[in-house]
Amino acid sequence: MTDTTIAPTAAPPSTPAPAVPEEPGTPSTPVPVDNPKLPAPGVTEEKRRPILPAWLKDRTEFAATARHASGRLGYASLYHGVRLPWYGVQLAAMSPRGACRFAAETNRWLWDREAAPLRGHAVRTEDVDEYLHLARLRGNRVRLRGLVVMTAAVFGTGFALWLYVMAPAYLWAFAAGAVLTMGYFGQQPDAPVIGPAVMRTDLQKLTGTIVLRALDSIGNAKISAAVKKGGDMNGMRFTSEITRDGPGYRADLDLPYGVVPEDVMEQRQALASGLRRKLGCVWPSGDPTEHEGRLILWVGDKPMNETSKPPWPLLKDGQVDLFKPVVFGNDQRMRDIMVTLMFASVVIGSIPRMGKTFLLRLLMLIAALDPRAALYAFDFKGTGDLGPLEPVCHRYRSGEDDEDLEYVVHAMRELKEELRRRAKVIRNLPKSRCPESKVTPALASDKSLGLHPIVVGFDECQVPFEHEKYGAELESIATDLAKRGPALGIVGMFATQRPDAKSLPPGISANAVLRFCLKVMGHTANDMVLGTGAYKAGIRATMFTRSDRGICWMSGEGDDPVIAASAFVDGPGAEVVVARARQLREDYGNVTGHALGEGPSATIGMDVLGDVLKVMKATEKALWCERIAARLAELRPDTYGEWKGENVTVALKPWSVRTGQVWGQTDEGEGKNRRGIERADVAAAIARREADRLAA
Numbered sequence: 183m184t185d186t187t188i189a190p191t192a193a194p195p196s197t198p199a200p201a202v203p204e205e206p207g208t209p210s211t212p213v214p215v216d217n218p219k220l221p222a223p224g225v226t227e228e229k230r231r232p233i234l235p236a237w238l239k240d241r242t243e244f245a246a247t248a249r250h251a252s253g254r255l256g257y258a259s260l261y262h263g264v265r266l267p268w269y270g271v272q273l274a275a276m277s278p279r280g281a282c283r284f285a286a287e288t289n290r291w292l293w294d295r296e297a298a299p300l301r302g303h304a305v306r307t308e309d310v311d312e313y314l315h316l317a318r319l320r321g322n323r324v325r326l327r328g329l330v331v332m333t334a335a336v337f338g339t340g341f342a343l344w345l346y347v348m349a350p351a352y353l354w355a356f357a358a359g360a361v362l363t364m365g366y367f368g369q370q371p372d373a374p375v376i377g378p379a380v381m382r383t384d385l386q387k388l389t390g391t392i393v394l395r396a397l398d399s400i401g402n403a404k405i406s407a408a409v410k411k412g413g414d415m416n417g418m419r420f421t422s423e424i425t426r427d428g429p430g431y432r433a434d435l436d437l438p439y440g441v442v443p444e445d446v447m448e449q450r451q452a453l454a455s456g457l458r459r460k461l462g463c464v465w466p467s468g469d470p471t472e473h474e475g476r477l478i479l480w481v482g483d484k485p486m487n488e489t490s491k492p493p494w495p496l497l498k499d500g501q502v503d504l505f506k507p508v509v510f511g512n513d514q515r516m517r518d519i520m521v522t523l524m525f526a527s528v529v530i531g532s533i534p535r536m537g538k539t540f541l542l543r544l545l546m547l548i549a550a551l552d553p554r555a556a557l558y559a560f561d562f563k564g565t566g567d568l569g570p571l572e573p574v575c576h577r578y579r580s581g582e583d584d585e586d587l588e589y590v591v592h593a594m595r596e597l598k599e600e601l602r603r604r605a606k607v608i609r610n611l612p613k614s615r616c617p618e619s620k621v622t623p624a625l626a627s628d629k630s631l632g633l634h635p636i637v638v639g640f641d642e643c644q645v646p647f648e649h650e651k652y653g654a655e656l657e658s659i660a661t662d663l664a665k666r667g668p669a670l671g672i673v674g675m676f677a678t679q680r681p682d683a684k685s686l687p688p689g690i691s692a693n694a695v696l697r698f699c700l701k702v703m704g705h706t707a708n709d710m711v712l713g714t715g716a717y718k719a720g721i722r723a724t725m726f727t728r729s730d731r732g733i734c735w736m737s738g739e740g741d742d743p744v745i746a747a748s749a750f751v752d753g754p755g756a757e758v759v760v761a762r763a764r765q766l767r768e769d770y771g772n773v774t775g776h777a778l779g780e781g782p783s784a785t786i787g788m789d790v791l792g793d794v795l796k797v798m799k800a801t802e803k804a805l806w807c808e809r810i811a812a813r814l815a816e817l818r819p820d821t822y823g824e825w826k827g828e829n830v831t832v833a834l835k836p837w838s839v840r841t842g843q844v845w846g847q848t849d850e851g852e853g854k855n856r857r858g859i860e861r862a863d864v865a866a867a868i869a870r871r872e873a874d875r876l877a878a
């Protein structure tokens with residue numbers, strides 16, 4: 183522990199024990215609260231310290247360390263490689279000085295000059311014995327050293343002559359080496375020729391004193407009082423040594439009684455000032471495995487947005503099972519953060535340009551890598567950010583014009599029908615196959631049931647929900663998706679840059695399981711995305727700066743919200759992932775809809791049967807299809823404007839309404855047989871449909 187270790191202190195014996203009345207209403211006979219015979223719980227908690235340091239066990243961390251080391255080595259080699267000739271010139275210029283120094287030093291050594299002051303002292307103090315002893319020592323040394331110098335001179339000269347005769351080229355190499363060595367000795371100590379390739383500025387080490395100074399500066403009266411008290415810190419103490427943890431330091435401490443980590447988290451900026459670090463380096467949090475007063479203070483070497491993230495593991499390789507957790511980003515310590523998309527509805531919110539679309543696209547990429555999943559991607563910004571996903575999308579649209587919204591309405595009506603169908607399929611499955619009345623991995627993989635995962639992404643979802651004509655219908659289907667979708671294998675993801683009640687209807691925000699909040703400006707938007715009470719509990723996306731792009735509070739995975747930096751996958755990166763996902767889908771046989779150039783059916787979700795019945799008069803037993811098409815176009819020009827007789831035939835076929843030859847009169851009064859349908863068949867189909875719906 184550091185010298186600032188704070189040990190818990192026992193209450194002085196003189197402290198009167200708090201007491202409670204023996205019985206309610208009889209305050210005169212107090213009974214001590216602390217019973218000396220009360221047994222201790224007999225539980226000793228043990229925590230084993232890891233045998234190997236974390237970076238040796240974690241492949242990603244190990245790879246990052248190795249990458250860093252080899253990167254530095256490569257850089258230093260290049261840096262010095264380029265400067266080698268200049269080093270040679272400088273060292274050659276310094277070699278005469280080096281040679282003089284060498285000769286002077288050798289001379290000094292040969293004659294044992296280093297002991298001269300001792301001999302001088304013996305002479306001055308007239309210490310004859312000491313002098314004689316030193317003189318003898320010098321005589322021996324000079325003899326031995328003279329021999330060494332003579333031998334070196336004879337052998338050196340002999341070796342040089344031998345080289346001169348046998349291999350003159352080597353003589354020059356040795357001579358150059360000697361000149362450089364002399365140059366090396368001739369350098370000025372304060373200006374070496376070969377300087378460092380990397381200038382390092384050492385960050386201050388995190389110490390207990392610094393942590394306490396910072397905590398004292400956040401303006402919390404209880405903490406300040408505890409820090410000032412010194413010995414008795416009102417329960418405040420470090421619970422373990424300050425350690426290195428990933429690219430930063432970690433300090434674990436108990437806060438004073440009654441203070442919770444949220445009190446510190448709220449004052450993160452003041453804490454950062456007290457620590458003399460950038461805000462992005464300072465990450466206080468609670469410890470879910472301990473009590474409510476435990477604080478983990480993690481202080482990074484660099485702000486989170488400047489720390490290089492490991493590449494997304496699925497970028498180049500791998501497949502996804504949407505029922506299992508998948509890496510989508512990293513925490514402050516650059517450890518992997520997982521997300522499980524199945525059984526969740528997702529909301530993503532932030533102010534513009536913070537990385538919402540990138541995050542939504544990342545989640546869609548994860549879904550794309552599960553070959554079973556059907557993807558519906560709708561980008562209402564219209565910039566084509568979700569475009570790389572087109573080759574794997576069942577439905578895809580980018581834009582906010584009326585025809586784009588019409589496409590989306592049709593696709594969403596398909597999903598509404600799909601919700602209904604899935605509910606029926608699941609209800610009819612035996613409990614042994616579907617014990618929890620929800621889609622299981624085995625059911626999702628059974629192609630005959632059609633219960634594969636469906637992932638629907640809305641970017642800028644405020645646009646469709648505020649649309650004059652389709653807004654209400656889209657909101658109602660999307661809310662249904664958010665509520666019932668997860669159990670039925672449908673994941674709805676809604677991203678918005680304006681998280682308010684209009685953009686993110688309460689039915690969706692209240693039912694979301696996974697919530698991602700990048701930077702927002704106020705507590706209302708914060709709680710809209712992260713859930714009511716999040717801001718108060720210290721889960722504040724307002725604390726992010728504008729350069730914290732891609733960094734968000736994430737809740738819904740695990741017990742507590744976490745801060746995550748989502749993996750950065752740009753457009754070209756997304757295309758690479760999609761190419762792999764497309765191949766997986768081709769192998770699995772799941773390339774459908776938009777990926778094959780097909781759009782949603784305009785009749786899905788429309789009450790074609792009802793409309794047909796409406797346009798057939800009660801007195802008309804049967805009617806030509808072309809007449810029905812013309813009357814439908816009059817009834818709803820938007821929907822049926824382009825319809826011909828064949829469209830009626832095709833639209834009624836799934837309802838088992840067959841066409842046949844019907845006798846009628848043309849506008850000119852001529853009698854003719856043409857394709858038509860009987861009114862009774864339509865009425866019967868409607869009755870069947872209603873019975874089915876009631877049963878569902």
Ligand SMILES: Nc1ncnc2c1ncn2[C@@H]1O[C@H](COP(=O)(O)OP(=O)(O)OP(=O)(O)O)[C@@H](O)[C@H]1O
Binds near residue numbers: 541731732750
């Ligand atoms: N995970 C990330 N890591 C680092 N930078 C990111 C990350 N995600 C996004 N960015 C950067 O943030 C910029 C904005 O991203 P994006 O387009 O997703 O923002 P947005 O919130 O959707 O904006 P808008 O609301 O205007 O649509 C991107 O150009 C990208 O450079």
